[in-house]
Amino acid sequence: MTPLVLYDTYTRTLREFQPLNPPEVGMYTCGPTVYDYAHIGNLRTYIFEDILKRVLLYNGFSVKHVMNITDVGHLTSDADTGEDKMEAGARRAGKTAWEIAEYYTEEFRKDLKRLNILEPTIWCRATDHIQEQIDFIRCIEEMGYTYRTSDGIYFDTSKLPSYGYLGRLDIEGLQAGARIDMGEKRHPTDFALWKFSPKDQKRQMEWDSPWGVGFPGWHIECSAMSAKYLGPFFDIHCGGEDHITVHHTNEIAQTEACYGTRLANFWLHGYFLQLDEGVKMSKSSGKFLRVESLIEEGYDPLAYRMFCLNAIYRQKLNFTWDGLDGAAKSLDRLRNAFYEWGAPGEPDPAYLQKFLEVINDDLNMPRAMALTWDLVRSDLPNEVKKATLLDFDRVLGLDLANWQPPEEVIPDEILRLVELRQQARAEKRWQDADTLRNQIAAAGYEVMDTPQGPKVKRRRGS
Numbered sequence: 001m002t003p004l005v006l007y008d009t010y011t012r013t014l015r016e017f018q019p020l021n022p023p024e025v026g027m028y029t030c031g032p033t034v035y036d037y038a039h040i041g042n043l044r045t046y047i048f049e050d051i052l053k054r055v056l057l058y059n060g061f062s063v064k065h066v067m068n069i070t071d072v073g074h075l076t077s078d079a080d081t082g083e084d085k086m087e088a089g090a091r092r093a094g095k096t097a098w099e100i101a102e103y104y105t106e107e108f109r110k111d112l113k114r115l116n117i118l119e120p121t122i123w124c125r126a127t128d129h130i131q132e133q134i135d136f137i138r139c140i141e142e143m144g145y146t147y148r149t150s151d152g153i154y155f156d157t158s159k160l161p162s163y164g165y166l167g168r169l170d171i172e173g174l175q176a177g178a179r180i181d182m183g184e185k186r187h188p189t190d191f192a193l194w195k196f197s198p199k200d201q202k203r204q205m206e207w208d209s210p211w212g213v214g215f216p217g218w219h220i221e222c223s224a225m226s227a228k229y230l231g232p233f234f235d236i237h238c239g240g241e242d243h244i245t246v247h248h249t250n251e252i253a254q255t256e257a258c259y260g261t262r263l264a265n266f267w268l269h270g271y272f273l274q275l276d277e278g279v280k281m282s283k284s285s286g287k288f289l290r291v292e293s294l295i296e297e298g299y300d301p302l303a304y305r306m307f308c309l310n311a312i313y314r315q316k317l318n319f320t321w322d323g324l325d326g327a328a329k330s331l332d333r334l335r336n337a338f339y340e341w342g343a344p345g346e347p348d349p350a351y352l353q354k355f356l357e358v359i360n361d362d363l364n365m366p367r368a369m370a371l372t373w374d375l376v377r378s379d380l381p382n383e384v385k386k387a388t389l390l391d392f393d394r395v396l397g398l399d400l401a402n403w404q405p406p407e408e409v410i411p412d413e414i415l416r417l418v419e420l421r422q423q424a425r426a427e428k429r430w431q432d433a434d435t436l437r438n439q440i441a442a443a444g445y446e447v448m449d450t451p452q453g454p455k456v457k458r459r460r461g462s
């Protein structure tokens with residue numbers, strides 16, 4: 001038995017993972033706010049979550065994976081002020097908030113596919129779960145954790161002694177240093193559960209509620225939807241590192257207030273992709289790259305996956321074109337090697353065991369890649385290498401089995417010779433057919449007769 005050990009942000013320790021209800025693992029990953037395209041920084045987090053999910057599957061668990069789509073209530077400032085990102089995005093695009101939500105959700109799913117990220121078991125949209133969010137807020141209200149201001153219903157964080165534990169927040173320091181205008185908020189860490197629609201401006205997305213017409217705050221959707229699909233205490237909750245101090249801290253507060261649990265048994269966070277040293281890739285800064293940008297530069301999206309595999313998820317990673325180039329070349333080498341090994345035999349048990357050890361060591365993908373290259377260079381028979389790498393790829397997700405060398409462009413004169421040889425064969429002029437085959441070979445090509453007709457390709461080393 002090789003235990004699966006994961007770094008849990010809640011306890012700040014490496015802990016052995018065991019599902020609460022084996023063999024199923026409940027996993028919730030905070031999804032995109034669909035007001036714009038995802039950038040490759042966002043996608044680094046989704047790749048890390050995909051690796052985690054594949055490692056769970058590799059360990060023989062089944063995974064019920066829930067991902068939300070935030071299509072309402074995520075304001076431009078974490079302090080619950082500013083405009084709704086969706087409404088601002090809609091205005092920018094000259095479309096409705098509903099239209100851009102639909103469009104960017106589809107684009108996001110396309111990106112996941114291109115990166116060979118496994119689809120969640122359940123997708124859930126915030127706007128499809130307004131009633132669940134209202135019910136959740138009512139529960140928090142009944143437990144005595146809310147207050148009303150002129151612009152919404154707020155969570156009173158001072159009433160929850162454990163508030164801020166996940167982010168190790170210095171609540172007193174924050175309180176003392178709160179110079180920014182808190183509006184009617186009682187404490188700097190209090191946050192909106194429900195916001196009222198502004199009186200002077202009609203919102204595109206708004207609903208009736210026991211407190212007045214408005215929309216849910218950003219954090220409540222994750223508590224409400226995870227409880228609906230996974231229960232109030234489930235196995236693993238993930239997101240990017242920025243979620244530790246605000247979004248996930250507030251999700252925990254809501255669930256703790258209503259159900260008395262800390263929401264998830266394990267909290268895992270992926271670290272940022274940076275454009276330059278110390279600069280997070282972000283939509284708001286306007287400096288970001290999309291999967292599409294990489295494709296335009298001639299890269300296969302899976303080269304970016306390979307680039308991410310070479311780093312530990314718990315460390316920031318600097319994006320460079322040179323780095324991506326190196327990853328693309330490695331991917332090419334690996335694909336060609338895999339392709340040329342022919343049919344798979346039986347995997348090598350020693351390599352499989354080593355692989356399990358490194359991936360179960362808190363998803364150590366750089367070591368998994370080192371082991372992969374070690375396998376490639378080993379003296380094992382090709383069919384063993386092939387079967388072993390095929391097994392590794394269940395976690396690496398490089399889709400090696402479906403890769404084919406790009407179609408070669410065969411010059412017209414060679415195609416003409418192939419045609420003449422076909423003719424000769426049909427007319428049983430075997431000697432002519434042989435001469436033509438030799439001519440084709442002399443030009444550096446080889447022709448193979450298959451049930452579908454002749455196939456021609458450039459000879460290796462030519």
Ligand SMILES: Nc1ncnc2c1ncn2[C@@H]1O[C@H](COP(=O)(O)OP(=O)(O)OP(=O)(O)O)[C@@H](O)[C@H]1O
Binds near residue numbers: 033272284
């Ligand atoms: N540079 C980054 N590197 C890795 N993960 C990131 C980065 N920026 C955001 N994320 C993560 O991407 C996921 C999707 O976030 P979301 O769609 O809400 O983007 P966002 O936070 O609005 O992005 P931005 O900060 O660029 O405006 C979250 O889990 C978030 O933590």
Ligand SMILES: [Zn+2]
Binds near residue numbers: 029030222
């Ligand atoms: Zn969330």
